[in-house]
Amino acid sequence: MTVIEFIENHRTAYLQELKDFLRIPSVSTREEHKKDVQEAAKWVSEKLRSAGVQSVEVVQTPNHPLVYGETAQLPGRPTILLYGHYDVQPAEPLDQWTTPPFEPAVRDGNLYARGSADDKGQLHVHLKALEALRKTEGEVPINVKVIIEGEEEIGSKNLWSFVLENRHGLKADALVLSDTSMLARGVPSITYGLRGLNYYQIEIMGPRQDLHSGVFGGAVPNPIAILAKAIAGLHDSSFRVTVPKFYDDVIPLSRSERKAIASLPWKESEFRKIVGVAELCGEKGFSVLERLWCRPTLELNGIWGGYTGKGEKTVIPSKAFAKLSTRLVPGQDPKKIARLVEGHVRRLLPKSVTCKFDVLSTGEPWVADYRHEIFGKALTSLEKGFGKKAVFVREGGSIPFVSQMHSLLKIPCVLLGFGLPDENAHAPNEHLSLDNYFGGIRSTALFYQDLGRNGPKL
């Protein structure tokens, strides 16, 4: 039996197993889910063993554990370092889910659950590809090192100390992961660039306590109004970020890359349909894909203050809060950008309030040189596994680990994306196309098979 036949014979079992994984509410940002995150780590370690990764360990950290494993490292075979994460975003707002976030449900060829696309479903693709190879070929045909973390959605803080401590043991010929999206349905994609992410929280403190807006209104600073004014000062009318020096270090796009991006089979009309607004917006002088992939941004992610319940409360609140983030592109230094953003926000505030500015996390951007041989092998495997033409793309999201590993280990990073742009990662009704899930397992198995057969070294 070929590995492809084996995979086709096990579709039901694979899907059943993935549903078990998705039932674990491993929300890493929430203290109350700490146990669930532990459970997910244990689940992953068991499945790794059955995928042929004999030596597996759940490594405890000051927060959530990571799972590390290795196959027996046979000489003369290429070694890949496989990465994934088993933690998920919070599922709120719960009332917007058609079916509950942690009760996986299949509708119209899609599997709905928090984590289905980001990243449990895509991680499971690799587990099943390896297992299928082991069961059909008697062994996993390549050397595998695998590192699956539980803190990707909260900045991967403890992953990095593990990596630094074990950097010699982690040596590999390539880093492989699936935590990105295809350009569009039916267009298998390899991502060669990601934006970096800095995440900030602002707290504006005005009056010592909440005040009656009738008795005090008109003579005291209102933290909501002041926060709003500061936020309004973060972009100009051409949607450029007004933080001084924000764009100074951005490496400009080459003409050839702009041309390649412009020629991709990507439809703005499809994108508009997902977004569902009357009018897109963005930085002048750049195409939509360039804005999404290659230009830095500053986005508001949350805001709150004062009375937010039903009905009326005539209050001037003591405090107002916002969460915001910057996406960064090659050339920009996250630490420097964090300082620039904080400085700009503080300059926008009047003396009547005080401000607490917290940098919750920082992360580097990354771009790969996809002329390396392994990218060609990956592209071919995707085209065979899906029966479609595959493409190289960049992505606007962030996987801090990729840029960090790239600069530490100096190895190619191969990002095989099996998600779709409209699959609501981080939003209600997150889902994964079953076509892409199974196409992913087939392609990944073919990719690992090819690497094993055509080694010894990349």
Next chain:
Amino acid sequence: MTVIEFIENHRTAYLQELKDFLRIPSVSTREEHKKDVQEAAKWVSEKLRSAGVQSVEVVQTPNHPLVYGETAQLPGRPTILLYGHYDVQPAEPLDQWTTPPFEPAVRDGNLYARGSADDKGQLHVHLKALEALRKTEGEVPINVKVIIEGEEEIGSKNLWSFVLENRHGLKADALVLSDTSMLARGVPSITYGLRGLNYYQIEIMGPRQDLHSGVFGGAVPNPIAILAKAIAGLHDSSFRVTVPKFYDDVIPLSRSERKAIASLPWKESEFRKIVGVAELCGEKGFSVLERLWCRPTLELNGIWGGYTGKGEKTVIPSKAFAKLSTRLVPGQDPKKIARLVEGHVRRLLPKSVTCKFDVLSTGEPWVADYRHEIFGKALTSLEKGFGKKAVFVREGGSIPFVSQMHSLLKIPCVLLGFGLPDENAHAPNEHLSLDNYFGGIRSTALFYQDLGRNGPKL
């Protein structure tokens, strides 16, 4: 025994009874407190009977009940219409209360509880003044009609239909109420002006659903940023409201009134201490008291959207919300102002989002002519009851009922304020000074006694 002696002998019992009243969490804006609001109405009706108001009725309405009562109307005596409210503001944020909002506690001569100042404590002053007169003089010396509502904090919607239906029965020589503040500790005050209040809620709808801020950031409208920009466009740098025509109908202050206000025993330093900010703010060209009492304002009361939990969530939210209100002064028409504010907000929004603009309530401003004889009697009673010089003041807050009753019945409205500006009405740790509570009972009893003795008609 004089009525003053009687009152002094019953301090402990009065305070005990007021605490019972304050234990009822009659939060009118919250569906889950509907029963408590009913209970508070029943409590009020019982205390009215013991105050000598023989005929009392709890009048059910489509929402919360109101309590209506009358003494036997004896010819030749002046008739007052007494107003108050037994509903209270929500108590949130609960964690900022030193003792729980519905467990009354005395500390440093103050009674702490939600509703202690606004308005249960001040309403109780009148109940005990009437009762003391009845017990010492054998009967209440004036004719009393009394209307106590349970919807003051949510716009008094059903009060008004009751008043219109019963307008002939409500005829009186004056409206009397206590739901305002003294200018400062030791300065008994009669309020002759109130601002009107319009309350609005804005909902900004952008993307059809929450989106990943990495994958979509840079090309789609962000409802938080757009809402913030609109809010920033509601005031100019001199803190004037930028809504076109907002100030057009404002009746300017007379020189003599500005002079009277400037000469009041009011200290900006005390006000600053309550507010606790490095710098006050407000409309150029007006004193702090003028800004608070005589100038219209637009204040933000609440804002929310996106992720507001702990940690990070990289989301562009589908929606963002704000609650805001305008305080209005004589000359301004609430309905017209509501239209102007809505129009201005809509003009500030880009086509990329839609907006739901709700006017939750509107309310007229009010100013009295305090040269009427009854104001002199009230001033004298306050000076006797407190042993201090009393003053006439305006107030920045709103009591829609006062302006409505004034234009309907064309009678003087006498607002005896026993609160203090730092008593946190609408905020955590609301409290009432016991000196003012008992001084209030004494003054009010003397006022009603004087009206009865020196009738027949005002």
